[in-house]
Amino acid sequence: MRNRNFVFIVCAVALLGLTVVGYLLPSMTELAALFKKDKYYGKAQNIYEQLYAQGNRSAEVVGALVELYLQNGRVDESVKFLEEYVHLNPTDVTALKEMGKLYQYSQRPDDYLNNLEKLSRLNPDMDTLREMSRVYSYYGLRQKQINVVERIIAAEKPNEDDIIDLAYLYIDTGRASDVNKLVEKYLNSPLDLKHVRNAEFFMSYLLDQNKDKQAIEFATKYLEKHHTVANALRLANRLSLRNREAAAYALIQPFKSELNTNPELLALSADLKVALKMEDEAHDDLKKLYNAGKLPPSLVRLFVELSLDSLPPENLEALAKKVDVRTLSDDTLLKLLEIAASDNTSTIAQQLKGKLDADFLKDHPIIAVTLAITLDKNPRKAELQRLRQDMNLSASTRLRLAKFCLAAGIKDEALALVRTFSSSDNYRDVSMYELANLFVELHEEKRGKVIFDDLFSGKNGSKLRYVESGWALLTVASGNPDQVEKWISKSTTPSLLTDIFYMAKQKKYGTLTLKAAQLLHDRMKTKATDAILAQALILNLKFEQALPLLRKLAAQDSKYDTPYLEALLQASQSSPLDQRADFAEELADYIKKRTGLSKNVPQETVANLLLNAGLKNQALIIFATLAENAGPDSEIVKRLLFIWGPRPSPDKIAWVWKRALSTRGYIQAQWLQHVLDLGEEDKFITYFERKQLDNNNPAIMDIYLNSLLAAHKDDRLNLFMASQLPKEQSARHLTELAKLFRAQGKANLLLAVLQRHAQLYPSKELYNEMATLALQDTTTNAAKAYFAAYFKQGGSGFSNHFIYGGMLLADGKTDLARQHFMAAEFLYPQVSPKGIDEEIMYASVLSLLKKTDQAKRQFARLNKKYPKNKRIQVAYSHMLMDDGLYDEAKNILLNKKG
Numbered sequence: 076m077r078n079r080n081f082v083f084i085v086c087a088v089a090l091l092g093l094t095v096v097g098y099l100l101p102s103m104t105e106l107a108a109l110f111k112k113d114k115y116y117g118k119a120q121n122i123y124e125q126l127y128a129q130g131n132r133s134a135e136v137v138g139a140l141v142e143l144y145l146q147n148g149r150v151d152e153s154v155k156f157l158e159e160y161v162h163l164n165p166t167d168v169t170a171l172k173e174m175g176k177l178y179q180y181s182q183r184p185d186d187y188l189n190n191l192e193k194l195s196r197l198n199p200d201m202d203t204l205r206e207m208s209r210v211y212s213y214y215g216l217r218q219k220q221i222n223v224v225e226r227i228i229a230a231e232k233p234n235e236d237d238i239i240d241l242a243y244l245y246i247d248t249g250r251a252s253d254v255n256k257l258v259e260k261y262l263n264s265p266l267d268l269k270h271v272r273n274a275e276f277f278m279s280y281l282l283d284q285n286k287d288k289q290a291i292e293f294a295t296k297y298l299e300k301h302h303t304v305a306n307a308l309r310l311a312n313r314l315s316l317r318n319r320e321a322a323a324y325a326l327i328q329p330f331k332s333e334l335n336t337n338p339e340l341l342a343l344s345a346d347l348k349v350a351l352k353m354e355d356e357a358h359d360d361l362k363k364l365y366n367a368g369k370l371p372p373s374l375v376r377l378f379v380e381l382s383l384d385s386l387p388p389e390n391l392e393a394l395a396k397k398v399d400v401r402t403l404s405d406d407t408l409l410k411l412l413e414i415a416a417s418d419n420t421s422t423i424a425q426q427l428k429g430k431l432d433a434d435f436l437k438d439h440p441i442i443a444v445t446l447a448i449t450l451d452k453n454p455r456k457a458e459l460q461r462l463r464q465d466m467n468l469s470a471s472t473r474l475r476l477a478k479f480c481l482a483a484g485i486k487d488e489a490l491a492l493v494r495t496f497s498s499s500d501n502y503r504d505v506s507m508y509e510l511a512n513l514f515v516e517l518h519e520e521k522r523g524k525v526i527f528d529d530l531f532s533g534k535n536g537s538k539l540r541y542v543e544s545g546w547a548l549l550t551v552a553s554g555n556p557d558q559v560e561k562w563i564s565k566s567t568t569p570s571l572l573t574d575i576f577y578m579a580k581q582k583k584y585g586t587l588t589l590k591a592a593q594l595l596h597d598r599m600k601t602k603a604t605d606a607i608l609a610q611a612l613i614l615n616l617k618f619e620q621a622l623p624l625l626r627k628l629a630a631q632d633s634k635y636d637t638p639y640l641e642a643l644l645q646a647s648q649s650s651p652l653d654q655r656a657d658f659a660e661e662l663a664d665y666i667k668k669r670t671g672l673s674k675n676v677p678q679e680t681v682a683n684l685l686l687n688a689g690l691k692n693q694a695l696i697i698f699a700t701l702a703e704n705a706g707p708d709s710e711i712v713k714r715l716l717f718i719w720g721p722r723p724s725p726d727k728i729a730w731v732w733k734r735a736l737s738t739r740g741y742i743q744a745q746w747l748q749h750v751l752d753l754g755e756e757d758k759f760i761t762y763f764e765r766k767q768l769d770n771n772n773p774a775i776m777d778i779y780l781n782s783l784l785a786a787h788k789d790d791r792l793n794l795f796m797a798s799q800l801p802k803e804q805s806a807r808h809l810t811e812l813a814k815l816f817r818a819q820g821k822a823n824l825l826l827a828v829l830q831r832h833a834q835l836y837p838s839k840e841l842y843n844e845m846a847t848l849a850l851q852d853t854t855t856n857a858a859k860a861y862f863a864a865y866f867k868q869g870g871s872g873f874s875n876h877f878i879y880g881g882m883l884l885a886d887g888k889t890d891l892a893r894q895h896f897m898a899a900e901f902l903y904p905q906v907s908p909k910g911i912d913e914e915i916m917y918a919s920v921l922s923l924l925k926k927t928d929q930a931k932r933q934f935a936r937l938n939k940k941y942p943k944n945k946r947i948q949v950a951y952s953h954m955l956m957d958d959g960l961y962d963e964a965k966n967i968l969l970n971k972k973g
Contacts, residue, residue: 104135119143127156132163134170141177148897150181168198180904182929188214201227208240217248235273242276254280268297271306275313282317290314291322304330304337311343320347334360338371401435405442406504409475412445417482424449441472445479454485463492470500474510481516490517498529502542508574511545520553544571548578556584563590569598576607585615602631609638618646679711691718707734707745716749728753736767744774751778756786773808784819796824800831809835822848839870846875855882873902877916884923896923911941915950922954930954943970 103122120143126136137160144153154177161170171194178187188210195203204227211220224241228234238261245254258280268274274297281290294310307327314323324347327340334341341360348357364370408427415423427446436443444458459480462468468476473492480489493513502510507530514523524546531546550559559575572595579587592611596604605624612621621642628635643661682697698715705711719727731753735746747768750759762768763779770776776799783792803809809832816825826848833841842865849858862879880895899920906913914937921930934951941947952964 104131104133108135108139132160134160134164134167138173141173145180145901148894148901150177153177154181154183165193166197168194171197180901182926184210195223199226199230201231204230217244220244221248235268235270239273239276242280267300269301271297271301271309274301274306275310278310279313279317282314282319287319287322291325294326298326298329302329304333304340308339308343311347315343315347323347335364335369341371401431405439406471406475408439408442409445409472409479412442412449413475413479413482415449416445416479416484440466441468441476445476445483448483448485454483454488456485456488459485459488460491463488463495469504470496470502471504474505474513477513478509481513486517489513490519493517493519494522496523496526498526502530507542507545508548511548514549515552520549524549524553524555544574547571547575551575551578551582551584551587554582556582556587560587560590563587563594569595572598573607576611580610580614583614585611589615589617602628606635609642613638613642613645616645618642622646683714694718707742707749712749716752721752722754728755732758740772741774743768744772744778747775747778751782751785756782760786760788760791781815784815784821792821793824796827800827803831804835806832806836822852826852833864837864837868839865839868842868843870843872843875850878858882859886871898871902873899873906873913874916876902877920880920880923893924896920900924911937911944911947915947919950919954922957927954927958938967 103126106122108119119139123136123140123143127140137156140156141153144150144156157170157174157177161167161174164170171190175187175190175194178184178190191203191207191210195207204223208220208223208227211217211223221241221244224237224244227237228241238257242254242257245251245257258277261277268277274294278290278294278297281287281293294314298307298310307330311323311326314320314326324344327344327347330337330340331344334344341364345357345361348354348360361370411423411427415427424446427442428450431439431442431446436446441462444455444462447453448455448459459476462476463473473495477489477492480486480492496510507527511523511527514520527542527546527549530542547559547563550556556579559579563572563575572591576588576591576595579591589611592604592608596608598604605628609621609624609628612618612624622639625635625639625642629639679697679701682694682701695715695718698711698718701711702709702715716731728750731746731749732755735743735750738746747759759778759782763770763775763782768775770779780792780795783789783795803812809828812828813825813832816822816828826845829841829845829848833845842861846858846861846865849855849861859879859882862875862882865875866879876895876899880892880899883889883892883895899916903913903917903920909917914933918930918933918937921927921933931954934947934954937947938944938951948967948970952967955961955964955967
C-alpha cells in the first residue's frame with residue numbers, strides 16, 4: 076500500500092513539473108525576440124523565417140523580418156514582407172507609415188506617393204497632408220498640391236505659411252481671381268501674421284493693386300505688433316524697391332533712435348533721404364558718426380559724396396573729390412599724389428586719372444609722371460631724372476616731388492632732388508621746417524645745415540618765415556648742439572623752443588634739452604611746460620629737482636603717475652643716504668594712496684604696481700628678489716619669466732639653469748620646462764644625453780621629447796620613441812603623445828603611438844585614425860588591415876564602408892565589398908551635413924550596387940548642382956562608360972548637354 080502511494084505521489088509531482096516547465100518555456104516568438112535583443116541576429120532571423128513559413132503574419136514577426144533583412148542589405152525582400160502585411164492589413168496606419176519609410180529608403184518615389192495617398196485617406200492628419208503637398212510640389216503636380224493645401228487650410232485654424240503657399244500656387248497656375256479672393260479674405264480677417272516674409276507678401280499684393288495707402292497701413296499695423304528694426308528694414312526695403320521711398324522713409328521713422336547703432340538702418344535712411352532730396356539731413360546723420368569715429372566703413376563712400384560741399388579745405392583727399400582738380404596748382408596735385416602713394420587704400424590717383432584729360436597731362440608732365448607712378452607702381456626713374464635735369468623746377472615743386480618720391484618708395488630719386496637745393500634758391504613759397512625735416516629724414520643733415528646756415532644768416536638777402544626752426548633742427552640733428560646752446564637764449568618763440576627740445580631729446584643732448592625746457596618754462600608756465608621741464612630734468616638725472624613738478628602734475632592727472640613713480644624710485648636709490656628714506660616713504664605712501672592699500676603693502680603688490688606704472692626695471696628687481704625662494708610653479712616665478720620675455724639675457728637664463736640643476740624629481744622637471752620655454756633646447760638635449768639630469772623622470776623625458784621636436788632633431792626623436800614606446804602603458808600619456816604628434820604633423824610617430832595604444836586598449840576610434848593615416852601615406856595594405864580591425868571593433872560609418880568596400884573590390888572580394896557598399900547606402904540618410912564628397916560617394920555606391928538609374932539621377936542632380944566640377948564629371952563619365960554609354964560620357968566630360 077505504501078509503495079502504491081509513493082508511485083502515485085511521484086507521478087503527480089512529475090506531471091506538475093511538466094506543466095510548470097511548459098509554462099516557463101518561452102514561445103518561438105519570445106525566443107526569437109530574445110535572440111534579436113542579444114544581437115544573435117542569425118538565430119533570430121531563422122526562427123522568424125520559420126514562423127513566417129508557418130503562416131504567422133503578425134506585426135511582430137513581419138516587423139522583425141523587415142528590420143533584420145534591412146540590416147543585411149536585403150531591401151527588396153524587406154519591402155515584399157511589408158507589402159504583403161499591408162495587403163492583409165490595409166487599414167493599419169502604422170504599417171502604412173513604415174511602408175512609406177521603406178519606399179523612401181529603397182528610392183521608389185511612385186510607390187511612396189501611392190502609399191502616401193492611401194494613408195491620407197485613412198488618416199488625414201496634418202503631417203501626412205503636408206508631406207503630400209511637399210511631394211506634389213516635387214513632382215510639379217500643382218493642382219493636386221492645391222487640393223491638399225486647401226484641405227489643410229479647411230481642416231484647422233489657418234496657418235499663415237499655408238495661406239501664402241496656396242496664394243503662390245494660385246499665381247503659378249494663373250488663377251488670379253482665386254488669389255484675390257484668398258488674400259482679401261485673410262486681409263479682412265483677424266489673422267495674426269508672425270513672419271515678416273508673409274507680411275511682405277500681403278503688402279506687395281496691395282501695392283500690385285495700387286492700394287498704396289492700404290499697403291502702408293497694413294505694414295504699419297504689422298510693425299506695431301512686431302516692433303523690430305529687422306522687420307522694418309525688410310518692409311521698407313521692399314517699398315524702396317517699388318519706388319515708394321516716402322512710404323519707406325515713414326515706415327522706419329519709429330526706429331530713428333537706433334540709427335547710430337544699426338549700419339543697415341543708417342544706410343537705408345541716408346539713401347531714402349537722398350532720394351527725397353534731403354541730402355543735408357543725410358549728411359548730418361553720417362557726419363555725427365564720422366566725427367565720433369564710429370561711421371561704418373560701408374558708409375564712408377556715401378558720406379564723402381554727401382560731404383563734397385562741406386569738407387574743410389585741409390582734407391585734401393576729400394577736396395580732390397570736391398573741386399575741378401584741373402584748377403589746382405602742380406604743388407597741390409603733387410601733395411594729393413603724395414597722400415595716394417603713401418596710402419594704398421587712397422582713391423586720389425584714380426580720381427585724378429578720371430578728371431585729368433590727356434591735354435592737361437601733356438601740359439603738366441610732372442603730374443603725368445607721378446600719376447603714372449602712383450597708378451602702376453612703376454618707379455619710372457628715367458622719366459623722373461629727365462624732369463629733374465631738363466626742367467627748371469621751383470624749390471617748392473622740388474620739395475613736393477621729393478616728398479612724393481619718398482612716399483612712393485623711390486628714395487634714391489628723393490635724395491637726388493634734395494641734393495639739388497642750394498642757398499641761392501627762391502624759398503618764398505617753401506615750408507622751411509618741412510624742408511629741414513626732409514633733410515633729416517634722408518640723413519642729409521649736414522648738407523641741409525650748410526644751406527640753412529646761409530639762409531639763417533641772411534646771406535641771400537631774404538627774410539624767410541620759420542627758417543630759424545629749420546636751422547636749429549638741422550644744427551642739432553647734424554651733431555652741433557653747442558651752436559644752438561649759444562644762440563637759443565635769443566629765441567623768444569615758444570614753438571621753436573619746443574621743436575629744439577624734442578630734437579635734442581631724440582638725440583639725447585641733455586644740456587640742450589634742459590636749456591630749451593628751462594627757457595620755455597620761463598617764457599610761460601603751463602601744465603605742458605611743467606611736463607617738458609620735468610622730462611628734461613629726468614633726462615639729466617636730476618630726479619630730486621623733477622619731483623616738485625611731477626608731484627603737481629600727478630595730483631592733476633594720473634597719466635603722470637609713471638614719471639612721478641620713476642623719479643621717486645630713482646631718488647630713493649641715488650640721493651644722499653640721509654634723504655633716501657624720505658623718498659622711499661613718499662613712494663610707498665603714494666602707491667598706498669593710489670591703490671587704497673593699508674600700510675603693510677606686500678612687496679609683490681608694490682612690484683606689480685611698479686610694473687603697471689611702466690617701471691619695468693624697478694619691478695624686476697623686486698620680483699627677482701622674491702623669486703630666489705620661490706618654487707618653479709609659483710606666481711612670482713611665472714611673472715618674472717613673463718616680464719623677461721621669450722629671449723632674456725644670458726645671465727637670466729643661467730639663473731633658471733642654476734635653479735633647475737639644484738633640484739631633482741618633479742621640481743626639476745618644472746624648472747627644466749622653463750628652460751625649454753626660454754629656447755634652450757640644444758643645451759637641454761646635451762644635459763639629458765649626458766645623463767646629467769633625472770633621466771628616469773617621466774616629466775623630464777617628455778621635456779626631452781619636446782626639445783627634440785623644437786630642435787628638429789628627427790633622427791634622435793625617432794630613436795627615442797622607438798626605445799620608449801614599447802614600455803609605455805598609460806592610455807592617458809599615449810593620448811597626449813598622439814595629440815602632440817598630430818599637432819606637429821609627425822604622421823609616422825603618430826601612427827606608432829596609435830598602434831601602441833590600440834595594442835594595449837583597442838578601440839574603433841584608434842583604428843579609424845590609423846586607417847586614415849595609412850591612406851594618406853598610400854599604404855593600402857595597412858589601411859585595409861586597420862579598417863578590418865575598425866569594423867571588428869564595431870565601427871561603422873558611411874565613408875568608411877565606401878572606402879573599405881572599394882579596397883575589397885580591388886582585391887576581387889566582390890561579395891564582401893557589396894556588403895560594405897550596401898551598408899554605406901543604408902547609412903547615407905543619417906549623414907549630416909551632406910557635402911559634395913558624401914554626395915559623390917553616394918552616387919558611386921549606387922553605381923557599384925548596379926542601381927544604375929538611381930546612380931544616374933544622383934549624378935545628374937550633382938552635375939546640375941555643381942556645374943563644371945571635374946570630380947563629379949569624371950565619376951559620372953566612368954559610370955556611363957561602364958554601361959557602354961560612351962557618347963553620354965563624352966558629353967559629360969566636355970560639359971555638353973544631351
